[in-house]
Amino acid sequence: MEAPPTPSGFQTDKPILSLLNIDLLVQVASNTFLHPLGAWMLPLSLRSLTFQYHHPPLWGSILYAALVTLYWLSQTLNRRLAYGASRPFDKTEEVLVVTGGASGLGLLIAQVYGMRGLSVAILDVNKPEVHVRNVQFYKCDVGNYEEVKTVSRRVIEELGQPTILINNAAVAHGKTILDLNATEIRSTFDSNVLSNFWTIKEFLPGMIEAKKGTIVTISSALSHIGPKQCADYSASKAAVRLLHEALTAEVAQYKDIKTLLVCPGQISTPLFDGVETPSNFFAPILEPVDVAKEIMVAIDSGIAGTLEFPLYARWIVVMQALPVSIQRFLRWISGCDEAMKTFRGRHPTNNVKGKN
Structure with missing residues (x-):
């Protein structure tokens, strides 16, 4: 049995049971009997059936x-104490810069914000795959500080x-430590780590002067664990996670x-093309649109914090x-x-300064 057509009009060839995973079950639970509104439905229903309070x-x-309500309130209070009140967000006054936005997750976010009327700048060595209104492309090797300074102006x-x-x-x-050459190792840290330092140094002073801003750092679940053939990638993502801190x-x-840290699992973008998750139930591959939606909801809400998904x-x-x-x-x-044994990644010509 196959899944019904997706909202985009296309039909997936995956069996419908492959769409079932632990994250979906947790999401359903969180919006029903683990949510205060859902939890209170049962006692209200029992009371309407003439159950007495001593029953x-x-x-x-x-x-x-x-207990569910107390837990929900404690989570809300914890976020408020940890990150403070949200900042005002007015799309008519916001300007967005996204590095590595020529394809994948970065392009998707740029497209949506561009269509919503924000002024968007994409910094990348490759030209975006499509042209979108309000999105301006700036060719830039974000691992090169001199280029970032020039483009930022x-x-x-x-x-x-x-x-x-x-x-x-x-x-x-996607190579072992011994197979990685010096150029590849440097390119990983230039693109994945140093680019964060360069853009923050160039754009944060203006945010401080304007008294508003949101900086989103895309790390990874692999920042906590280093699998085979991911030494350079995992190390770089651990570095940006601590940079965010x-x-x-x-x-x-x-x-x-506000600062926002995003630590996703594997996303179905070209970055890890060919890699198949060992367990789709416990470690589902994320769709870029779902990750983009979570990031944009957080930005629009003006909040700080950490986004980690899937559940693992x-x-x-x-x-x-x-x-x-x-x-x-x-x-x-x-x-x-x-x-990583089946890793293909991007085309070699695009694997120098890429994007998620």
């Missing part, structure tokens, strides 16, 4: 609903002071400058606290060290 089903369901002069920066540029070579501390004094991306850090023998068992059972 175990009624007081038990009330206790459950109260053009962006400010032509579009205005950027208020949203999405550091999305990334490359992945330091940046967040440094801008905490500015009320309306939120818990993978726990592995570091487990005994080494259990860590090795989990690596073996997950198949993470064998997943």
Whole structure:
């Protein structure tokens, strides 16, 4: 049995059961019996059936609903205490810069914001695959500080002071440490790490002066674990995750400058073309549109924080606290060290300064 046509008008050739995964089940639960509104439906229904408060089903369901509500409120309070109030977001006054936006996730975000009327600048060595209204392309090797300085001045002069920066540029070579050459290692850290420093240094002062801004750092679930053939990529993503942590501390004094860390699992973009997740149920491959939607909702809401998905991306850090023998068992059972064997990646000509 196949899945019904997708909203875009196309039909997937995947069996419908392949669309079932643990994240979908958790999402359904979070919006029903694990949500305060859903939890309170049961005691209200029982009360309407003339159950008395001393009856175990009624007081038990009330206790459950109260615990769910308390947990939900504590999560809301924790976010507010940790990241403060959200900043105002007015699309008519926002200017977006996205690195590595010529294709994949970066292009998708640029397209949507461009169609919504924001002024968008794409910084990439490759020209975007399509032209979109309000999206301006600036050819730039974001790993080269001199090029970033030159292009940043053009962006400010032509579009205005950027208020949203999405550091999305990334490359992945999919080779062992011994097979990686010096040029490939440098390109990984230039694109994945140093580009973040260069763009922040160029655009953050303007955000501070404007008293508003959002900086999005695209890291990865692999920043917590280094599988075979991912040494350079995992190390670079761990570096930008800690860069985000330091940046967040440094801008905490500015009320309306927000930082957002995104740590996704595998996304179905050309970056990791050919890699198949060992378990689609526990580690589903993410669609770019779903990742883009979560990022844009956070930006539009003016909030700071961390986005980690699928579900395993939120818990993978726990592995570091487990005994080494259990860590090795989990690596073996997950198949993470064998997943890169089928890696193809982008076309070699596009694998120098790429994008997610």
